[in-house]
Amino acid sequence: MAKEKQQADFLSLLAAPARRALENKGIRTLEQLSGYTEAEIKALHGIGKSAIPKLSDALATKGLSFKK
Numbered sequence: 001m002a003k004e005k006q007q008a009d010f011l012s013l014l015a016a017p018a019r020r021a022l023e024n025k026g027i028r029t030l031e032q033l034s035g036y037t038e039a040e041i042k043a044l045h046g047i048g049k050s051a052i053p054k055l056s057d058a059l060a061t062k063g064l065s066f067k068k
Helices: 002-013 016-024 038-042 051-061
Strands: none
């Protein structure tokens, strides 16, 4: 449970609409997020322009990136 909580901490960096958009898509971990392209995430309703840099930074801290 603690590991899952740490994984979801990146969601706390986001505004509520962006967080809900990811959760509604079933994205709760950085590993799950890395399975999507940046364009796919931008297309989600609720993802604003400030969310992408935050998500990119969070992915980078774990050695991950958006799918190419």
